[in-house]
Amino acid sequence: MEKLSYDAVIIGAGLAGLMAAHEISKAGYSAAVISKVFPTRSHSAAAEGGIAAYVNGNSDPNDSPDYMAYDTIKGGDYLVDQDAAELLAYKSGEIVELLEKWGALFNRQPDGRIALRYFGGQTYPRTRFVGDKTGMALLHTLYERTSGSGKVDFYFEWFAWELIRDESRVRGVVAFDMRNMVPFFFKAKAVVIAAGGMGMLYRHTTNSYIGTGDGYAMALRARVALKDPEFVQFHPTALYPSDILISEAARGEGAVLKNAKGERFMTRYAPKKLDLAPRDIVSRAIITEIKEGRGFPGGYVGLDISHLGEEYIKERLALAYEAAKTFSGVDATKELIPIRPAHHYYMGGIDVDITGKNPDVIGLFAAGEAACVSVHGANRLGSNSLLETLVFGRETGNEVVKFLQSFTEPSSDIDKEAEKAEQSAYDIVKKESGVHFGDILEKLRDYMWEFVGIYRDENGLKNAVSEILKLREQMKNMYVLDKSKVYNTEFYNALELKNMIDLGLVIASTALNRKESRGAHYRTDYPKRDDQNWLKHTIAYLSGNTVEITYKPVKMTKWKPEERVY
Amino acid sequence: MSLKNEEAEVIIKVKRYTQEKGFYWQEYKLKVDRFTQFTEALRRIKSEQDPTLAYRASCHMAVCGSCGMKINGEPKLACKTLVLDVIKKYGSNVITIEPMDYFKPVKDLVVDLDDFYNRMHKVKPRLYPSNEVLEGKAEHRLKPEDQKVLWKFAQCIWCGLCVSACPAVQEDPEFLGPAAHAKGFRFLADPRDTITEERLKILIDSAWRCTYCYMCYNVCPRDIEPVTAIKKTRAFSRLAKDKTEVIKTGEKHTEAVHSSIFDSGKIMGSRVYLSTYGLLGSMKEMIFLMQSGKLKYALVKEKAVENIQEVRKLLRG
Ligand SMILES: Cc1cc2nc3c(=O)[nH]c(=O)nc-3n(C[C@H](O)[C@H](O)[C@H](O)COP(=O)(O)OP(=O)(O)OC[C@H]3O[C@@H](n4cnc5c(N)ncnc54)[C@H](O)[C@@H]3O)c2cc1C
Ligand code: SF4
Ligand code: SF4
Ligand code: FES
Numbered sequence A: 001m002e003k004l005s006y007d008a009v010i011i012g013a014g015l016a017g018l019m020a021a022h023e024i025s026k027a028g029y030s031a032a033v034i035s036k037v038f039p040t041r042s043h044s045a046a047a048e049g050g051i052a053a054y055v056n057g058n059s060d061p062n063d064s065p066d067y068m069a070y071d072t073i074k075g076g077d078y079l080v081d082q083d084a085a086e087l088l089a090y091k092s093g094e095i096v097e098l099l100e101k102w103g104a105l106f107n108r109q110p111d112g113r114i115a116l117r118y119f120g121g122q123t124y125p126r127t128r129f130v131g132d133k134t135g136m137a138l139l140h141t142l143y144e145r146t147s148g149s150g151k152v153d154f155y156f157e158w159f160a161w162e163l164i165r166d167e168s169r170v171r172g173v174v175a176f177d178m179r180n181m182v183p184f185f186f187k188a189k190a191v192v193i194a195a196g197g198m199g200m201l202y203r204h205t206t207n208s209y210i211g212t213g214d215g216y217a218m219a220l221r222a223r224v225a226l227k228d229p230e231f232v233q234f235h236p237t238a239l240y241p242s243d244i245l246i247s248e249a250a251r252g253e254g255a256v257l258k259n260a261k262g263e264r265f266m267t268r269y270a271p272k273k274l275d276l277a278p279r280d281i282v283s284r285a286i287i288t289e290i291k292e293g294r295g296f297p298g299g300y301v302g303l304d305i306s307h308l309g310e311e312y313i314k315e316r317l318a319l320a321y322e323a324a325k326t327f328s329g330v331d332a333t334k335e336l337i338p339i340r341p342a343h344h345y346y347m348g349g350i351d352v353d354i355t356g357k358n359p360d361v362i363g364l365f366a367a368g369e370a371a372c373v374s375v376h377g378a379n380r381l382g383s384n385s386l387l388e389t390l391v392f393g394r395e396t397g398n399e400v401v402k403f404l405q406s407f408t409e410p411s412s413d414i415d416k417e418a419e420k421a422e423q424s425a426y427d428i429v430k431k432e433s434g435v436h437f438g439d440i441l442e443k444l445r446d447y448m449w450e451f452v453g454i455y456r457d458e459n460g461l462k463n464a465v466s467e468i469l470k471l472r473e474q475m476k477n478m479y480v481l482d483k484s485k486v487y488n489t490e491f492y493n494a495l496e497l498k499n500m501i502d503l504g505l506v507i508a509s510t511a512l513n514r515k516e517s518r519g520a521h522y523r524t525d526y527p528k529r530d531d532q533n534w535l536k537h538t539i540a541y542l543s544g545n546t547v548e549i550t551y552k553p554v555k556m557t558k559w560k561p562e563e564r565v566y
Numbered sequence B: 001m002s003l004k005n006e007e008a009e010v011i012i013k014v015k016r017y018t019q020e021k022g023f024y025w026q027e028y029k030l031k032v033d034r035f036t037q038f039t040e041a042l043r044r045i046k047s048e049q050d051p052t053l054a055y056r057a058s059c060h061m062a063v064c065g066s067c068g069m070k071i072n073g074e075p076k077l078a079c080k081t082l083v084l085d086v087i088k089k090y091g092s093n094v095i096t097i098e099p100m101d102y103f104k105p106v107k108d109l110v111v112d113l114d115d116f117y118n119r120m121h122k123v124k125p126r127l128y129p130s131n132e133v134l135e136g137k138a139e140h141r142l143k144p145e146d147q148k149v150l151w152k153f154a155q156c157i158w159c160g161l162c163v164s165a166c167p168a169v170q171e172d173p174e175f176l177g178p179a180a181h182a183k184g185f186r187f188l189a190d191p192r193d194t195i196t197e198e199r200l201k202i203l204i205d206s207a208w209r210c211t212y213c214y215m216c217y218n219v220c221p222r223d224i225e226p227v228t229a230i231k232k233t234r235a236f237s238r239l240a241k242d243k244t245e246v247i248k249t250g251e252k253h254t255e256a257v258h259s260s261i262f263d264s265g266k267i268m269g270s271r272v273y274l275s276t277y278g279l280l281g282s283m284k285e286m287i288f289l290m291q292s293g294k295l296k297y298a299l300v301k302e303k304a305v306e307n308i309q310e311v312r313k314l315l316r317g
Helices: A015-026 A065-075 A082-090 A092-101 A134-149 A214-221 A279-291 A310-316 A318-328 A384-405 A415-430 A437-451 A458-477 A489-513 B038-049 B083-090 B114-122 B144-154 B161-165 B167-171 B178-188 B196-207 B215-219 B226-234 B245-264 B269-291 B295-316
Strands: A002-011 A031-035 A152-156 A158-165 A170-177 A182-193 A232-239 A256-258 A301-304 A337-346 A349-351 A364-366 A536-543 A546-553 B007-018 B022-033 B068-071 B074-077 B094-098 B104-107 B110-112
Touching (some): A002 A170, A002 A384, A015 A134, A015 A182, A031 A182, A065 A082, A065 A092, A082 A384, A092 A384, A134 A152, A134 A384, A134 B144, A158 A182, A158 A214, A158 A415, A158 A489, A170 A415, A182 A214, A182 A415, A214 A364, A214 A489, A232 A318, A256 A279, A279 A301, A279 A337, A415 A489, A489 A546, A489 B038, B007 B038, B007 B104, B022 B038, B022 B083, B074 B161, B074 B215, B083 B094, B114 B178, B161 B178, B161 B215, B178 B196, B196 B226, B196 B245, B215 B226
Parallel strands (some): A002 A031, A002 A182, A031 A152, B007 B094
Antiparallel strands (some): A158 A170, A232 A337, A256 A301
C-alpha cells in the first residue's frame, strides 16, 4: 500500500477541519486535510441562519457572555458541560471578528458594525449572519484562507475509511483516492476527526447527502467511545416535502407558525417564547398539531413570513424565499410556507474534552459536529453549531500543536494493520452476488425515522435495535456491481452504509437505555426529565453486536439545573 | 392552503461515460411527483435501479455547487431543477442528462474540475487586509452598501457551469473565465484589500478577453452575473500599469462607447465597433454574433456604460 506521512491528518474539510488545519499548519507542522468532497461542498456550506456571538461593544448592552453560556446550558436541558459552554461564549466574539478580518461579508448595521438578529432560546439577540447563507460565506472564507498559505495539503474526493491505532495511540488513517480507488496509508502523529454529521440515517433530513456518519463509525471501530449518542436534533421547519431547511432565522425575523385552522399554535406550547422556543419544543408542538388533526392534508403546518414585506424577505431571507418558490411552488411573500420537522443535527459525537482531546486513544482529536465537547447537551440552540466548529476547531488545532511539541516517535510497526483495513473495505468488491447498498439503506432510514425519531418509547426502540441487527447481518452479503476503479461511487456508498448501520445501532441502544425525557430525547413512556438518575453523559462503545454503555458526570460550574420553561 | 400534487412517469436518458467504453446512453424509467428534484431522481435511480451510475451531489439546496450538469441541453444545477418543470417546459416525458461541457469526463456525470479550480486559485481568492487590522490594532468597518455589492459577487459556489458554457474560455487560454472574474472582482472592489496592484495585473488583461456573449449571465444558478463583474473590472483599467495590447484595444473600445453616448445621448453600435476594431474587425464580429443568434446580446452589452459609472462611484467612495 502507498504511504504518506504527516504530523497531523485532519478528516473533514468543513469549518471545523479547516480551522484545525489552519492552526496546526500556522505553527509549522505538516497537515493533510482529507475530504470526500471539494472543501466548499462540505455540509457547512448549507448553514443558513447565522453564528451566535457576544461581541464586546457590539451586543445588546444588557447581554453578557454569561447570559450566552446560561442560554446554551438551559437550551441543552442541563446536559451541557458548563466549562465548555463558558469557553464557547467567551471566545465567540473573537472568532467572529477573526472571520470578519479574513473577509467574511457579514451583514452590517448602518454604522458599519456587524449586524445581529434573534435565534431560538436566546435571551438577547446574538446571531451574526451573512444573508441566509452564513455557512457558505464562512466556509468559502476559511477555505480560501487555508488554501492560500500553501502549507496545508488537500486531499479532496478522498474517502477516509479506517483509523489505524496500536495499543495506546493513533498511528494514522487508511483512505482511498476516489478517482482511482487506490488506498493510501496516511501515517500521522495526530489525527483530528472533523467528519461532520449523519443526517442520511433518517428518512427525512435537512442534511447533505454526504452526511453519513463516517467519523463516528471510524471511531467506534477503533474502540473509541461516543458521548450522548441518543441525542438527535429535529428541526421544526423543514420545507414540505423536500426537507430543505427553512432557517430559524425566519422565526428570528418574526415568522409565525400557523396550523390549518389559522391558529398561532405556539401559544399553547411556549406561551412566553412562542415561535422562538428551542427546537425540540417547537418540533414536538408541530407533530402534535398534525397528529391531532390540525395540520394540512399530507402532514404539515404553515410558516407565515408574508407580513415582513417583500423587500425585507428578499434581502434577509433570500434562501427561504427561493427554496419555497423553487421546491414547493409557494410565493412566501403572499402564502404560508409548508413545513414539518426533519432530522437536522447530531448532539452526540466522539467523546472529547474542551481541548478536543479524546480520552481513549493518545493522539486522537475530534471537532465540529463529529465531536461531543459537549456544548449542546440534549438540544442545540440555533447558530451555536457554526460557532462551535470554529471555536473548538481552533482549540483543537492548538492542542494538537502542543501534543506535537512533546511527541516521541513510537518504534512498533503497524503497516500490517493498515493492510487489514484495506482488505476489510475490499471484501465487498470481491463478492459476486448478494444485496446492494440501496436495499438496506432505505430500510435503515425508515426504522430510524419511525422508531428513533422525535417521539420514542420502549417498544419502538427495542424494535429498532432488533431490526438494525438484522440489517447488519444482511450487510455481510452486500456486494458492489460496479467493477470499475474509476470514481466508483457505489463502492463508497456501500462503505458509508456500513458506517451508518454501526452508528444506528448505537443510537437506538443508548436511546433505549435512557429512561427519561431530556431535550431532543423524548420518551412517551418517561415524559419527565429525571435529574436524580439521569443527569449524566452516556458513554458508548461498540463491540461486535454489543453496545457497551457507561455513564459519566456532567461538568457543572455556576448553574444549577432548573425547570426548563419558555 | 394545500399543495397541488401531480405525478408523472419519466424516461431519463443519461449520457454515460467510462474510459474503456467512451460515451453511451442509458435510459431509466421512474415515477416523479410535483416536487422531485433531479438530484433526488438520480439518488433513487442509484439506490433502486442502478448503483453503478456516478454523479456528484451534496447539499440538495443549490449552495454547494456539486451537481452541475446539462439537462435537456441546458447547463443547470440538478438539485435546483424539478423534473416535472422540465417535462412541462419541453412538452415531453423524455429528458436527457449529460455531463457539463468543456471539462474532461471522468465517469458518467462526473467531470474533472482541476482546470476550474486552477482558474479560481489564480485570482488569489482571499482578502489581504492590512497588518494593523490583522493584529487588531485597527478596525475596518464595511459600509452596508459596499457589503451588498461585494456579497453579490462573493456568492459563487464554484459549480463551474459558467465556465463550461463560456466560448471565450474554450478559445483563449489567457482568459481566466467568468467565475474567476467574479471572485477576482469581489476582492478587487473590497476597500479593505491591500494588493490592488497585483490584482490588476492578474485581472485586467483577461477582463478584455471576454466576448460579452452573456452565457455566464444566463446559466449562473446564483445570479452572480460574472459578465457584470468583468465589466466592472474593465473600469479599473485606467489604474493598471504596463498595459498589454489587449487592454489598450479594450480601453479604446470603451472610450468609443463613451464618446458615442456623450455625443449623441445614445449608443451608436456601429460607430463604437468601427473606432475600436476598425472596419474589418467589426464586420467579422457582427457576422459571428448574427450567426450564433447573439446579436441581441451585442446590444445588451452596450449597457456597460451605466455600470462603469457605478464602479467609478465605487472607486471614488
Ligand atoms: C441546512 C442546515 C442549516 C444549518 N444552519 C446552521 C446555522 O445557521 N447556524 C449554525 O450554527 N449551524 C447550522 N447548521 C449546522 C452546521 O451547519 C453544522 O453542524 C456544521 O457546519 C458542521 O461542520 P463540520 O465542520 O463539523 O462538518 P461538515 O461541514 O459537515 O464537514 C464534514 C467534512 O467531513 C468530510 N468527510 C466526512 N466523511 C468523510 C470520510 N469518510 N472521508 C473523508 N472525508 C469525510 C466531508 O467531506 C466534509 O468535508 C445547519 C445545518 C444544516 C443541515
Ligand atoms: S460573457 Fe464573457 S465570461 Fe461570460 S460566457 Fe461570455 S465570454 Fe464567457
Ligand atoms: S459564477 Fe455562477 S455559474 Fe459560475 S461557478 Fe460561480 S456560481 Fe457557478
Ligand atoms: S447538490 Fe449542492 S448545489 Fe446541487
